[in-house]
Amino acid sequence: xxxxxxxxxxxxxxxxxxxxxxxxxxxxxxxxxxxxxxxxxxxxxxxxxxxxxxxxxxxxxxxxxxxxxxxxxxxxxxxxxxxxxxxxxxxxxxxxxxxxxxxxxxxxxxxxxxxxxxxxxxxxxxxxxxxxxxxxxxxxxxxxxxxxxxxxxxxxxxxxxxxxxxxxxxxxxxxxxxxxxxxxxxxxxxxxxxxxxxxxxxxxxxxxxxxxxxxxxxxxxxx
Numbered sequence: 001x002x003x004x005x006x007x008x009x010x011x012x013x014x015x016x017x018x019x020x021x022x023x024x025x026x027x028x029x030x031x032x033x034x035x036x037x038x039x040x041x042x043x044x045x046x047x048x049x050x051x052x053x054x055x056x057x058x059x060x061x062x063x064x065x066x067x068x069x070x071x072x073x074x075x076x077x078x079x080x081x082x083x084x085x086x087x088x089x090x091x092x093x094x095x096x097x098x099x100x101x102x103x104x105x106x107x108x109x110x111x112x113x114x115x116x117x118x119x120x121x122x123x124x125x126x127x128x129x130x131x132x133x134x135x136x137x138x139x140x141x142x143x144x145x146x147x148x149x150x151x152x153x154x155x156x157x158x159x160x161x162x163x164x165x166x167x168x169x170x171x172x173x174x175x176x177x178x179x180x181x182x183x184x185x186x187x188x189x190x191x192x193x194x195x196x197x198x199x200x201x202x203x204x205x206x207x208x209x210x211x212x213x214x215x216x217x218x219x220x221x222x223x
Contacts, residue, residue, distance in 0.1 A: 007068035107174030
């Protein structure tokens with residue numbers, strides 16, 4: 001039956017799965033699904049969502065009605081980081097973490113950190129600069145989110161001063177979420193504003209063939 005993915009291209013969580021599959025070179029079937037975004041953009045601007053996530057069949061797979069959801073044969077999994085780790089362990093242990101539990105844990109630490117420290121403020125920054133109608137955007141929220149992100153990127157900058165990649169000196173699955181976040185940050189704020197180690201890291205990850213899966217600015221700046 002192969003791999004099936006439900007999600008939306010503008011979802012960074014969905015992009016994690018798309019980037020992982022590109023790294024692995026695995027074919028998959030993709031179904032557009034979302035409660036908040038559609039072909040025309042965000043529902044806050046009057047657009048129709050892709051839907052699917054509120055159907056009985058989908059909720060039987062993912063009771064949260066969120067994206068992404070993966071189905072590999074008969075196995076179903078939701079939560080992007082869990083999907084990322086499943087793909088790493090099932091299809092790419094050597095390439096994704098060197099088949100080493102220590103490297104796996106180091107990469108896991110950073111995908112959890114990204115989930116806690118980068119996702120919330122970046123979500124709010126995009127929401128209050130792009131996705132909400134202008135009359136509903138709050139400049140104070142955007143400023144606060146930008147400040148939170150600058151602080152968080154300082155942590156990454158320091159780590160990249162010690163390591164070539166986020167977990168250590170070799171690429172790992174921990175770099176998948178970080179690739180998406182640094183690309184989105186560069187699109188939002190300008191690549192020229194990246195700090196030195198982050199700029200070097202951005203050049204490295206953007207040269208990987210898999211980067212084409214998430215390169216399109218429309219995937220990140222969709223309103």
